[in-house]
Amino acid sequence: MRDLKNKLTSGKNTKNIQTRKGKSFGYQVLGFGAGGAPDLFVVASGGTVTTSGDFKIHTFTGPGTFCVSCAGGESGSNSVDYLVVAGGGGGSKGQGSSGGGGGAGGYRESPGAASGSYTVSPRGAAPAAAIEVPAQGYPIVIGAGGAGGGPQPAGGNPGAVSSALGISSAGGGGSGGTAPTPGKPGGSGGGGGRDANAAGGTGNTPPVNPAQGSNGGASGGSPPNAGAGGGGGAIQVGEQGSPPGPPSNENGGDGGDGGVSSINATPTARGGGGGGMSHYTPNTPGAGGAGGGGTGGKEQTGTPGTVGAVNTGGGAGGGGPTGVAGGSGIVIIRYKFQ
Helix, strand or coil, X not given: CHHHXXXXXXXXXXXXXXXXXXXXXXXXXXXXXXXXXXXXXXXXXXXXXXXXXXXXEEEECCCEEXXXXXXXXXXXXXXXXXXXXXXXXXXXXXXXXXXXXXXXXXEEECCCHXXXXXXXXXXXXXXXXCEECCCCEEEEECCCCCCCCCCCCCCCCCCCCEEECCEEECCCCCCCCCCCCXXXXXXXXXXXCCCCCCCCCCCCCCCCCCCCCCCCCCCCXXXXXXXXXXXXXXCCCXXXXXXXXXXXXXXXXXXXXXXXXXXXXXXXXXXXXXXCCECXXXXXXXXXXXXXXXXXXXXXXXXXXXXXXXXXXXXXXCCCCCCCCCCCCEEEEEEECC
């Protein structure tokens, strides 16, 4: 009996019990440490905020501040995608010799890889990239559309710059005025005035890579009564106006198409160029480019061009008794928040 008791309370068994306790304690320590720090995500405020799955979207249609209170981390998110569109160019008055379409506001966007898979335009190509955002406030500027042209020889006025996160997009070029004034340069170029044999304005001015826009279309030729050129769009050049006489009938050139992005969860076109004006009644004014471009007017009937759509950066349509304004720009920022 004594031997059995000694075996039950022996040092060997006591050592085994202590070893198990030690292992248990050690496991608890390792388990606590294995949890690690939680994933950190960007936390921010400003603009109109919406969500799409795990992503947050801030839309600015007017000036404001994107306020970052947490910069996030590599295991969560620490960068944002963006779309920055400037104001579109104004269309010129159509009486006399003018009426080109306004160019679209500069269109710049990141590839979208940082904040989930969504469609981007060709402007979201390398070397464009998402932007890291240290905790601070970032001013947001939304460019206004350029005013319509006044009495000749004035053409349409350029749109204003939009900027965010160190990215600036140039305002769209105003349309050309009386001969031989070409369309004005800008994010996208304005269309050349009718009867002027005038060139379209140069897009992507000042130059950036990827390009922020396209050239405007030239007028249809020398007098009399050639169609005016369409304004350049974010993705497509403005169309040249038709030359005088049949069979082309002196039609205004169409505005170039804008870019399509679903950064705000819905595929949306922005940055369309304005259409050029036509002359006599059977002739057709240029259509506005997809993405907010205005339709051209008609000189003989006194029909004005239409304005560029608000918050698209669309260029104004040219022509009519008065010049009309381009559309204002927009800024959209997107990031993973959970």
